[in-house]
Every structure is written in structure tokens, then in C-alpha cells.
Amino acid sequence: MSDKTPRLAMVAGEASGDLLAGLLLGGLRARWPGLTAHGIGGPKMAAQGFDAWWPHHKLSVFGYVDALLHYREIMGIRDQLAQRLLADKPELFIGVDAPDFNFGLELKLREAGVKTVHFVCPSIWAWRGERVQKIARAVDHVLCLFPFEPALLQQHGIAATYVGHPLADAIPLQPPKVASRKALGLNDRDTVVALLPGSRRSEIRFIAQPLLQAAALLQLARPELRFVMPVAPGLAELITPLVQRFAPNVNLQQLDGRSHEALAACDITLVASGTATLEAALFKRPMVxxxxxxxxxxxRIRGRRYQPWVGLPNVLARDFLVPELLQDDCTPEALAAAALSWLDDPARCEAVQARFMEQHQLLRCNTAQIATDAIAKILNKA
Incomplete structure (x- = not known):
């Protein structure tokens, strides 16, 4: 099978999954130039020739409240997708993150004889460890981003491969700060703060306001500061009114995407917990x-966490390398104070940047090649 051109189905449920899946598809296409892939995805996947039957943002929800509001639509999409894939089975299904959606779909497909791979081990080491039983039933193989995950899964009889993180391959070890500032119209002497409020609509509703209010406080304290805010596709209609209301006098540049340029260009970032925190670490940027x-x-989540860290750089370090301000602690005043503490302490910034370089080198494994090799072995067994 590995010498033939496989036909794959994939599901990525939000911007971060689309990014990971797009990088994976690049590696798969390098091995199988004629590969076809379809399912649910976004623009990064489409750029690799992916045929999106539904856009990825249809699944971009967080938490039970958001899921309940969209439950009927999401389950309808999953049922339709399952029927379509069972009627014309692919050689392999790859679920990219989105575990609450993908595990149920993977279980149906696996029971029907389709090989299933899950790309990104769910954070069973952080909370909801009971999901490991569902993984064992639904998935033939897990591609893991972090080095401690395969041993954990193998304890439960789940085949897994550590592939590193594709972002660690895509992001240079030395960020292109000068070039990115030039591309964004920023001066080399500017002190720049990047605001990354998240890529889900629910995140914008809850996180954008305190970030913008913190920016307003920082602007009062340091009038010379410049701010950049990358906005995920389709979210400008939510962000722009918030900027006008909470940060009307802030020297803020809204960007249409371009989060990597913003992270490369900035000095520090205020960032929503998630994949963006790992991106910030790979760009060696001190963060809050x-x-x-x-x-x-x-x-629901507060009492079910297994460890004190939430942000991925802190989880990898098993230490609070950077501050985490969650829920009631996520106030404009606290965010602004934490940002100023970075700006006022260059030695601390250099120290955390050195730790981020260690993490970057740990995660840089030529992910696309290792993942493609693992997938080829699974296809050979099919």
C-alpha cells in the first residue's frame, strides 16, 4: 500500500488543528504526490489540496456551554460525514485534535474496518484521564506531539509514536524579528506588544476585552508602546467593536491573520492559553x-486538573516559566502588571528565552517525515 497513492479522510476542528493538519499534509504529499484527502478542514489544509466538505470553523467550540448551543448542528455534521465515509471508505482516517468530535467518528469507522489515526494526544495527563479508554477503542495509532505521551498511552495498550511538533520545524530557531517588523511597518526601536485573544468565537467573547483593557492601561503607563493584534479569519466583526469600545486610544494595529509575523516582531505577548502559547515559546517571546x-x-474544569500548569510552555517545563492568569485572575490590571514586569526585567526575558530554545530543539524532529513513516506502516498493515 505504501507504494500506491492512498485516499485519506481527515477532520480538523479549529484554526490550530487546520495548521497542524496542513503541515502534516505537506509531508504526506511529499511522499505521495497524487494523494487525495477530504473531510473537514480549513485554509491551511486547502492550500495542500484538501477537499473540505465542511469548513473547520463549524466545529470550533469550547466547553460544554458552547457545545450544547451547537450540539444538534455538530452531531448532524458528524452523522452525515460518517455516512459518506462508510459508503465510500478511505484507506485511512486521520482525526486532528477535536477529540470530542473525532473519537465518536473514529470508533464508527474503525468498527467498519477503516484504519484510524489520531494526531495530537488529548491532554489526558492534564485532565479527563478517563478518555484513554475511549482512545483505546477508537484509534489504531496516536501521533504524539510531546515526548512523554507515547509511554503513557502504551501503558493502556495504545500504539503511539512521538513525532515532535510540526510548528517546531516550521518556525526558525532564530525568529526573523527585523524582517517581520519591516513587513508590519514597525520601527526597529519600537517596543511592541502582541495581543492574541484566541481563534474561537467564544474565546473572543471572554478574553479579548481584558486583553484590550490591559493594552489601554499599558499605553497610559508607556505611551511609546506599539500593539499588534492578529485576528483569525471571520473574527474581525467581533474584534473591531471591542477595540473601539475598550482600546480606542491604543496605538493598535489589527492584522488579518499573520500571527507568526506578529510574534516574530513583538517583544512580549499577552496570549490566550492554547497552541498560540507554544507558538510564542517557539518564537522565544516572553508571555503572559x-x-x-x-x-x-x-x-467543571477547575476541580479536574491533574497539575498546576495550563500553558503548554509551562507544562513542558513542569514549572511556571511564564505567568498564567486564569478566570477571576485574568483582570486588565493583573495582565498589565505582568506585562510590565517582563518589560522591566531584560535579564528575566533572556533567561526564559534560553528555556524556550531548549524546548524548540526538543520538539524539532522533522515531524512530517516521522508522521508520514508511521502512517505508511499503518497503511502497509491494512
Whole structure:
């Protein structure tokens, strides 16, 4: 099978999954130039020739409140997708993150004889460890981003491969700060703060306001500061009114995407917890991690965490390398104070940048090649 051109189905459920899947597809296409892939995805996947039957943002929800509001639509999409794939089975299905959506789909497909791969081990080491039983039933193989995950899965009889993180391959070890500032119209002497409020609509509702209010406080304290805010596709209609309301006098440049340029160009970032925190670490940027959610989601999650860290750079370090301001602690005043503490302490910034370089080198494994080799072995066994 590995010498033939496989036909794959894939599902990525939000911007970060689309990014990971797009990088994976690049590696798969290098091995099988005629590869076809279809399912649910976004623009990064489409750029690799992916045929998106539904756009990835249809699945971009967070927490039980958001999921309940969109439950019927999302389950309808999953049922339709399952029927379509069972009627014309692919050689392999790859679920990219989105575990609550993908595990149910993977289980149906696996029971029908389709090989299933899950790309990104769910954070069972952080919370909801009971999901490991569902993984064992639904998935033939897991591609893991972090080095401690395969051993954890193998304890439960789940085949897994550490592939590193594709972003660590895509992002240069030395960020192109000068070129990125030039591309964004920023001066070399500017002190630049990047605001990354998240890529989900629910994140914008809860996180953008305190980030913008913190920017307003920082602008008062340091009038010379410049701010950049990358905005995920389709979210400008939510962001722009918030900027006008909460940061009307802030020297803020809204960007249409371009988050990597913003991270390369900035000195520090205020960033929503998630994949963006790892991106910030790979760009060696001191950060303040922020997160707020619906209070019902917070009550559910708060008591079920297995470790004190939420941000991925802190999880990898098993230490609070950077501050995390969550829920009630995520106030404009606290965010601004934490940002100023970075700006006022160059030695601390240099120290955390050195730790981020270690993490970058740990995660840089030629992910696309290793993942493609693992997938080829699975196809050979099919």
C-alpha cells in the first residue's frame, strides 16, 4: 500500500488543528504526490489540496456551554460525514485534535474496518484521564506531539509514536524579528506588544476585552508602546467593536491573520492559553498567558486538573516559566502588571528565552517525515 497513492479522510476542528493538519499534509504529499484527502478542514489544509466538505470553523467550540448551543448542528455534521465515509471508505482516517468530535467518528469507522489515526494526544495527563479508554477503542495509532505521551498511552495498550511538533520545524530557531517588523511597518526601536485573544468565537467573547483593557492601561503607563493584534479569519466583526469600545486610544494595529509575523516582531505577548502559547515559546517571546471562559465550564474544569500548569510552555517545563492568569485572575490590571514586569526585567526575558530554545530543539524532529513513516506502516498493515 505504501507504494500506491492512498485516499485519506481527515477532520480538523479549529484554526490550530487546520495548521497542524496542513503541515502534516505537506509531508504526506511529499511522499505521495497524487494523494487525495477530504473531510473537514480549513485554509491551511486547502492550500495542500484538501477537499473540505465542511469548513473547520463549524466545529470550533469550547466547553460544554458552547457545545450544547451547537450540539444538534455538530452531531448532524458528524452523522452525515460518517455516512459518506462508510459508503465510500478511505484507506485511512486521520482525526486532528477535536477529540470530542473525532473519537465518536473514529470508533464508527474503525468498527467498519477503516484504519484510524489520531494526531495530537488529548491532554489526558492534564485532565479527563478517563478518555484513554475511549482512545483505546477508537484509534489504531496516536501521533504524539510531546515526548512523554507515547509511554503513557502504551501503558493502556495504545500504539503511539512521538513525532515532535510540526510548528517546531516550521518556525526558525532564530525568529526573523527585523524582517517581520519591516513587513508590519514597525520601527526597529519600537517596543511592541502582541495581543492574541484566541481563534474561537467564544474565546473572543471572554478574553479579548481584558486583553484590550490591559493594552489601554499599558499605553497610559508607556505611551511609546506599539500593539499588534492578529485576528483569525471571520473574527474581525467581533474584534473591531471591542477595540473601539475598550482600546480606542491604543496605538493598535489589527492584522488579518499573520500571527507568526506578529510574534516574530513583538517583544512580549499577552496570549490566550492554547497552541498560540507554544507558538510564542517557539518564537522565544516572553508571555503572559490569559484565559477566561463561561463560569459553568470553569466550575467543571477547575476541580479536574491533574497539575498546576495550563500553558503548554509551562507544562513542558513542569514549572511556571511564564505567568498564567486564569478566570477571576485574568483582570486588565493583573495582565498589565505582568506585562510590565517582563518589560522591566531584560535579564528575566533572556533567561526564559534560553528555556524556550531548549524546548524548540526538543520538539524539532522533522515531524512530517516521522508522521508520514508511521502512517505508511499503518497503511502497509491494512
Amino acid at each position: 498567558i490569559a484565559y477566561r471562559m463561561h463560569w459553568l465550564n470553569w466550575l
